[in-house]
Every structure is written in structure tokens, then in C-alpha cells.
Amino acid sequence: MTNAPNAITAENLRIGYGRNTIVADLDLTLPGGQVTAIVGPNACGKSTLLRGLARLIAPETGTVAIDGDDVHRMSARALARRLGLLPQQPVAPEGISVEALVRLGRYPHQRALRPWSAADSAAVETALERTGTTALRDLPVDHLSGGQRQRAWIALALAQDTPLLLLDEPTTFLDLRHQIDVLDLVSELNATADRTVVMVLHDLGQAARYADHLVVMRDGAPAAFGAPADVLTSELVEDVFGVPCRVVADPETGTPLVVPRASARHRRP
Known part of the structure; x- marks a missing residue:
């Protein structure tokens, strides 16, 4: 485990909605300086865990800390300077343009006596350029396709310019090319x-290819975590996902690639 800054530690974390506990008694450290992918079947607690780490859900018990600093003891502005979040289904103000949306990412850096600066403008331009949304800057967000809208939200998260970035299913609504573009950007x-x-992420192959650290969730708790090559085995995939498979080396990267076993009618004669 790395000692790099921006590690997130959850201790005895229990979170949920009302009386419905989703994540129970979780102890987990996500290493700083790395890319971590959280994977697992539907309704296993992936997004709930991410929301809990970002302080969008108050814990029933336990703590979440960044480098030992309890996130629930930070001011909203202080937390927003350390942690950026792209939620699963963000909602933009009606009629707001792409550029205006991305500019909102600079809010944590503003002060009452500090006007908009050249650094703020540069951060917005860089975020638009990196996400391929420069040509969309004047369009209303609610006029965009699903993939374009997702890239605009990613641009906002980039403009926030935090050392720690949490992304809930960032490839949703994107075609394969833009999925790869987004994940390449994350790696960069x-x-x-x-x-x-x-x-x-949902795609195990993409998670293994782009993540340094993998957390496999099942029923609100980690079933396994560690380096993808150590974690992704055919036994684990069948146990957690219920999919008989082979795990082979990706011919491009050497990272684990999950190949589901074919049913009898799809096997070659």
C-alpha cells in the first residue's frame, strides 16, 4: 500500500438510506496517488460507498478521513478544494450553458474579495479542451446528447482542480471511443x-486495465481488494457475479481480461 498523499480511509463505516443499511461495518483504505476502481454487481453498494466517502450521505456509524482528516469536520469549501465528485446522475440548472456549468467548478477557489482570475479561466479552458467540449461551450447542457452531457460534467470536475477525484460511473452514456477517451484522461x-x-465502473476489463487498485463489492462489503492481477480470478468472478468465466491476459496490456464461458448453443462445433 502506498503512503502517497490523498489516501481515503473508512473505519467502521455504516451508511444507508433511512432504515435501509447498504454498507455495514466497513474498514477500507483507498491508496493515495493511484487509480482505484470499485466494481461489483448491481445494488451491491458501489455508488452508496462513493457517496459516503464524498460526504453526501451522513454515516450511521464510523468515519471517513483524507490523510487522517475527518471529512465531516471540514467546511464544505475546504472539502471541495480537496475532493471533486462526479455523481451518477447529476442535474444541471435549467438553460445553463456548458461553459457556465464548467465555471461552477471554480467556486471552491473563490473568495469574497478575490475576483475571477486568469488562473480560473485557464482551468476552465483546460477542462473544456481535455474533455473535447470546447465546441459545445455555448450550448445549453439540456440540449446535449447523453454522451456530450457526461463529458460536460467531467469537465466541471476537472475545472475544480482537486487532488482527489471521485467518479461514479464516468463512462455511462458514452460510446466505446469516448469511454476509452475518458479512461485515458483519468490515467493521464x-x-x-x-x-x-x-x-x-461496470466493465471488469476496463477496471483491470486502468486501475492500480481494485475493490470488488458484494452485499455492501468488499469481497476482495488489491492489485487487479491479484484480485480478478475466475473463482472470484463466478462467486461474486455468478458468471462462469476464464480470466486471461489482455493481449494489449497483459492485465486481467474476463471471458465468460459460452453456453452450449454458442460454442463452436
Whole structure:
């Protein structure tokens, strides 16, 4: 486990909605300086865990800390300077343009006596450029396709310019090309901008290819965590996902690739 900054630690964490506990008694450390992917079957607690880490859900018990600092003891502005979040289904103000949306990412950096600066403008332009949304800047967000809208929200998260970035299913609504573009961007941010990234993904092959650290959730608790090559086995995938499979080396990267076993009618003669 790395000692790099921006590690998130959850201790005895129990979170849920009303009387429905989703994540119970969880102890987990997500390493700083790395890309972590959280995977698991539907309704296993992936997004709930991410929301709890980002302080969107108050814990029933336990704590969440960034480098030992309890997130529930931070001011909203202080937390927003350390942690950026792209939720699963964000909602934009009606009629807001792409550029205006992305500019909202600079809010944590503003002060009462500090006007909008050249650094703020540069952060917005960089975020638009990196997400391929520069040409969309004047369009209303609610006029965009699902994939375009997702990239606009990612641009907002990038403009916030935090050392720690949480992404809940960032490839949702994107075609394969834009999925790869987003995940390449995540990898680039980690490698060149020293961003710690935690993201929820559904595709196990993409998670294994792009993540340094993998957390496999089942029924609100980690079934396994560690390096993808150590975690993703055919036994684990069948046990957690109920899918008989082979795990082979990706021919491009050497990372684990899950190949479901074919049913009898789909097997070659």
C-alpha cells in the first residue's frame, strides 16, 4: 500500500438510506496517488460507498478521513478544494450553458474579495479542451446528447482542480471511443497531474486495465481488494457475479481480461 498523499480511509463505516443499511461495518483504505476502481454487481453498494466517502450521505456509524482528516469536520469549501465528485446522475440548472456549468467548478477557489482570475479561466479552458467540449461551450447542457452531457460534467470536475477525484460511473452514456477517451484522461491525470482517482465502473476489463487498485463489492462489503492481477480470478468472478468465466491476459496490456464461458448453443462445433 502506498503512503502517497490523498489516501481515503473508512473505519467502521455504516451508511444507508433511512432504515435501509447498504454498507455495514466497513474498514477500507483507498491508496493515495493511484487509480482505484470499485466494481461489483448491481445494488451491491458501489455508488452508496462513493457517496459516503464524498460526504453526501451522513454515516450511521464510523468515519471517513483524507490523510487522517475527518471529512465531516471540514467546511464544505475546504472539502471541495480537496475532493471533486462526479455523481451518477447529476442535474444541471435549467438553460445553463456548458461553459457556465464548467465555471461552477471554480467556486471552491473563490473568495469574497478575490475576483475571477486568469488562473480560473485557464482551468476552465483546460477542462473544456481535455474533455473535447470546447465546441459545445455555448450550448445549453439540456440540449446535449447523453454522451456530450457526461463529458460536460467531467469537465466541471476537472475545472475544480482537486487532488482527489471521485467518479461514479464516468463512462455511462458514452460510446466505446469516448469511454476509452475518458479512461485515458483519468490515467493521464493520475500520471501527469498527480491526481488520486476513485471511480465506480461496470466493465471488469476496463477496471483491470486502468486501475492500480481494485475493490470488488458484494452485499455492501468488499469481497476482495488489491492489485487487479491479484484480485480478478475466475473463482472470484463466478462467486461474486455468478458468471462462469476464464480470466486471461489482455493481449494489449497483459492485465486481467474476463471471458465468460459460452453456453452450449454458442460454442463452436
